[in-house]
Amino acid sequence: MLLSQYFLPVLKENPAEAQVVSHRLMLRAGMIRQQSAGIYTWLPLGLRVLRKVANIVRQEIEKAGAVEILMPTIQSASLWQESGRYDDYGKEMLRITDRHDNAMLYGPTAEEVVTDIFRNNVKSYKDLPLNLYQIHWKFRDEIRPRFGVMRGREFYMKDGYSFDLDQESSTKTYFKMYEAYLRIFKRLGLMAIPLKADNGAIGGDLSHEFQVLADTGESQLYYDKAFEDMLNQDTYDVASLQKLYAAVDDEHDSANCPVDDSSLRSARGIEVGHIFQFGTKYSNAMDAAIDDANGKRTHPWMGSYGIGVSRVVAAFIEAFHDDSGIIWPEVVAPFKVGLINLKVKDETSTIFANSFYEKLLAANVEVLYDDRDDSAGKKFATMDLIGLPWQVVVGPRGAKEGVLEIKRRGTDEKQEVSVEAALDMLTA
Ligand code: 5CA
Numbered sequence: 001m002l003l004s005q006y007f008l009p010v011l012k013e014n015p016a017e018a019q020v021v022s023h024r025l026m027l028r029a030g031m032i033r034q035q036s037a038g039i040y041t042w043l044p045l046g047l048r049v050l051r052k053v054a055n056i057v058r059q060e061i062e063k064a065g066a067v068e069i070l071m072p073t074i075q076s077a078s079l080w081q082e083s084g085r086y087d088d089y090g091k092e093m094l095r096i097t098d099r100h101d102n103a104m105l106y107g108p109t110a111e112e113v114v115t116d117i118f119r120n121n122v123k124s125y126k127d128l129p130l131n132l133y134q135i136h137w138k139f140r141d142e143i144r145p146r147f148g149v150m151r152g153r154e155f156y157m158k159d160g161y162s163f164d165l166d167q168e169s170s171t172k173t174y175f176k177m178y179e180a181y182l183r184i185f186k187r188l189g190l191m192a193i194p195l196k197a198d199n200g201a202i203g204g205d206l207s208h209e210f211q212v213l214a215d216t217g218e219s220q221l222y223y224d225k226a227f228e229d230m231l232n233q234d235t236y237d238v239a240s241l242q243k244l245y246a247a248v249d250d251e252h253d254s255a256n257c258p259v260d261d262s263s264l265r266s267a268r269g270i271e272v273g274h275i276f277q278f279g280t281k282y283s284n285a286m287d288a289a290i291d292d293a294n295g296k297r298t299h300p301w302m303g304s305y306g307i308g309v310s311r312v313v314a315a316f317i318e319a320f321h322d323d324s325g326i327i328w329p330e331v332v333a334p335f336k337v338g339l340i341n342l343k344v345k346d347e348t349s350t351i352f353a354n355s356f357y358e359k360l361l362a363a364n365v366e367v368l369y370d371d372r373d374d375s376a377g378k379k380f381a382t383m384d385l386i387g388l389p390w391q392v393v394v395g396p397r398g399a400k401e402g403v404l405e406i407k408r409r410g411t412d413e414k415q416e417v418s419v420e421a422a423l424d425m426l427t428a
Contacts, residue, residue, distance in 0.1 A: 001335065010028060021317065031046030050156060064176050075113055093105050094106040114132055135156065138155055141153055162177070186232070191228070194208045212270045212272045220249050221267050222245075223264075225265045282302055328388060335368040349394055
């Protein structure tokens with residue numbers, strides 16, 4: 001991508017409204033713009049990261065047996081009246097009336113819609129287990145939207161819903177999702193501690209939340225340091241993980257903590273995922289029944305599984321930044337390489353940089369090429385701010401000698417290398 005043709009409205013100054021580093025950097029790096037409180041436009045750079053996070057979530061969740069659908073964001077109030085949640089949900093639900101005076105709402109979650117799909121289309125135990133998910137926008141009219149997309153009103157969520165014949169099978173599915181979550185966060189390179197949680201408005205008994213460690217997280221997290229090794233392994237010992245101590249905020253009672261001080265870690269955490277098993281709550285309320293092996297009508301056991309995809313983007317920045325800007329890990333970086341042509345008016349430099357750009361494109365390397373006629377200082381500052389993992393700099397002197405300067409964002413090590421060596425490094 002040529003920066004001269006791209007849309008990257010970076011800001012030099014820190015926006016006054018941004019209290020946390022991820023919000024500040026997302027605005028400054030031209031990733032998002034606020035439309036109204038808690039509602040954002042995702043600009044090209046931000047959208048690329050959002051899509052990358054979503055795709056990793058998608059791949060891992062599908063390996064674990066989930067199937068993607070796309071449900072409407074606008075839902076009928078009547079479904080929520082059936083489940084009994086219409087009145088309970090309160091002011092967080094954005095209620096809308098259509099031209100025929102039908103009560104509608106912008107979905108804060110989709111248990112009702114998916115249960116409706118299920119009851120109209122699944123009739124037999126032979127079709128179970130069934131695990132449907134989507135990655136889509138949600139709306140919750142939070143009293144205090146804050147920290148940019150970290151706590152938005154409109155946000156992008158992966159929400160999955162499982163249907164099993166009985167509790168035993170449902171619990172198996174639940175822990176399959178639990179493991180898939182551990183794999184997702186490991187692949188993303190984020191340490192996410194799973195902890196037993198309250199079911200809250202979703203209801204039910206079995207529930208875990210996943211907290212990513214970051215200094216500026218909203219909650220205070222306490223956990224057994226044994227998590228750190230166990231989450232790094234290739235296979236997970238779910239039974240042992242479940243026995244480890246972890247708690248957030250007031251749930252932690254230092255006087256009665258089962259872990260001694262030398263094994264207890266405390267850190268700030270960001271809740272990036274939450275999974276629930278709630279039995280037959282919705283299948284009963286909405287009479288979503290199937291025939292079991294004996295032809296008897298039975299209500300399936302359900303679970304739901306959320307990941308705050310847009311929040312994960314912010315969590316990355318909280319975890320990976322320095323004073324100059326973002327430091328993207330390669331897995332979710334908007335581009336892998338930032339190429340800078342220091343002197344556009346120098347013909348040798350420009351021919352050399354253009355040709356290297358073409359080589360990167362031919363090798364399928366995602367590259368953002370700063371081909372604009374601008375000062376070196378400004379170009380370096382922009383590249384540091386947007387945080388691409390590799391920076392490659394072409395200048396008149398190097399171009400004459402056929403060398404480029406290559407630098408890993410977040411380190412000070414610069415190397416002068418040949419075109420071939422640079423290509424090897426960037427395609428490794
Ligand atoms: N129906 C279930 C899961 S399918 C559900 O809604 N769970 S949730 O309420 O816990 O939300 C799932 C995840 O969405 C949370 O773990 C969090 O990461 C993210 N999330 C929730 N509210 C917001 C918000 N206001 N802004 C950004 N992300 C949010």
